[in-house]
Amino acid sequence: MRAQILQLPNRGRQANRASLYDLRFRALVDSSAWDRLPDQVKRRFTKRLSGPAVALYRGLVVQMHVSPVGWLLAQMCRLFGAPLPLCRDTGVAALVSVSEDASSGGQCWTRVYARPHRFPQVIHSAKRFAGPTGLEEYLGRGLGMALSIETLDDGIAFVSDHYFVQIARLRIRLPVWMTPGTTRVVHRQIAGSSFLFELELTHPRAGRLFHQQVLFEDVD
DSSP states (O other): OOOEOOOOTTTTHHHHHHBBOOOOHTTTTHHHHHHHHHHHHHHHHTOOTTTTTTTEEEEEEEEEEEHHHHHHHHHGGGTTOOOOOOOSSSSOOEEEEEEEETTTTTEEEEEEEETTTTEEEEEEEEESOOTTSEEEEEEEEEEEEEEEEESSSSSEEEEEEEEEEEETEEEEEOOGGGOEEEEEEEEEEEEEEEEEEEEEEETTEEEEEEEEEEEEEEOO
16 A cells, blocks of 8 residues: 555554554455455555554545535534535545544544635544444544445445434434435545545435545555
8 A cells, every 4th residue: 555654753663563454344344355356445444553653645526516405414514523525616635644543443534625715624534343333434423324335346335324323322323214315435446546535425315415526546
């Protein structure tokens, strides 16, 4: 994997030597299906990011569709830290950083989207290896979604299984009618260090609310 790892001079090197691979994503996928994935995808999802290490990916938003209902949903989600993109512009820069989430033992994912004439939007979430599916994404302020993983010929798809609200140790699974629909996030290998990130949110009645495509590359 060519993603840049930022680390402190001594402690970072020691942490990476101690554990070079993260096999938690691989454990959630059938071994034969995992073996068929492109090598670049497997490297990205087995990189151990312990201690102060950070993986960076830079990109460009190439497609962005937001329906009127999707726009309204994005505004409502500001109450939970704005986990959905607020800008409809294409041709703007994007950056993703991935680091260790010490509080949950998972990973912190931070997405930064440039916005013309405004400060960039920063979206935080944490992937936790927990819950009934083995993987969930915590979006903030108690809101999260359990994820299932699908392997593709050229990548991996993360699909929402259900949404939940967590209050202290109490976890409440939301009924379908209270959710925005199915979230599908796809990581597709393009060529070399380039991959396509695709976010799609589809409601059973309102149809497709969001469809975003961002072309990323590993930072050298």
